[in-house]
Amino acid sequence: MTDILHRVGITAPxxxxxxxxxxxxxxxxxWTEDTVGDGTPGGTLEFRFIPGGFDMKVLEAQADHVLWEVTGGPEEWVGTQVSWDxxxxxxxxxxxxxxxxxxxxVEFMYHCSTKWATFLMxxxxxxxxxxGAPAPHDVQISDWH
Incomplete structure (x- = not known):
């Protein structure tokens, strides 16, 4: 298994x-202007982009930790987890x-790592x-958007 990892400091509470x-x-x-859903534990968040999107089940949402599991989207994403400490x-x-x-x-992971960095910014x-600069106003880095 392989992971995408980033660290960023934000001057906000x-x-x-x-x-x-x-x-x-x-x-x-x-992240994307086309976002709907419930960000509490057990809820699902739906994120839509051009040309597709992702569905995330919220596993945890605490003051110091948020954890999602990808339940819908590109094959490479389904079953992965996104965490925020x-x-x-x-x-x-x-x-x-x-x-x-x-x-x-895979090459798509390289793309996603760069996109995660731009969205963290x-x-x-x-x-x-x-x-912010959510999709569709985000930095375009390739034909994958």
Missing amino acids: QDAVLRALTTAEGLAGW LRTEGDFTIILFAHRGWREP SLKSLLETGT
């Missing part, structure tokens, strides 16, 4: 970061992000400036 990860409105502000360090909320359980490091921008 941890509870604001948590809201951006657990509410459809918060998620739509930085949060902690406060001074003025920063530190996010340790992981997209775990890739069967192998969108989350940072949303919380620090009030404006």
Whole structure:
């Protein structure tokens, strides 16, 4: 198994970061504008992009940890887990992000790693400036979007 891992510090309170990860409105502000669903444990979040999307079952949503399992989307994503570990360090909320359980490091994983990084920067921008860059306004890096 292979994982995508990122770390980012955001100058925003941890509870604001948590809201951006657990509410459809918060998620739509930085990942994709086409987001619906329930971000509480047991709920499902639906994220739509051009040309497809992902469905995530929310396994955990705590003050310092959010965990999703991918239940719908590209074959490479289904069964993987996305986690967000949060902690406060001074003025920063530190996010340790992981997209775990890739069967192998295929080229699509390389693409997704870069896209996750751009979306983490969108989350940072949303919380620090009030404006994120969710799809369809995100940085385009290839024909996979």
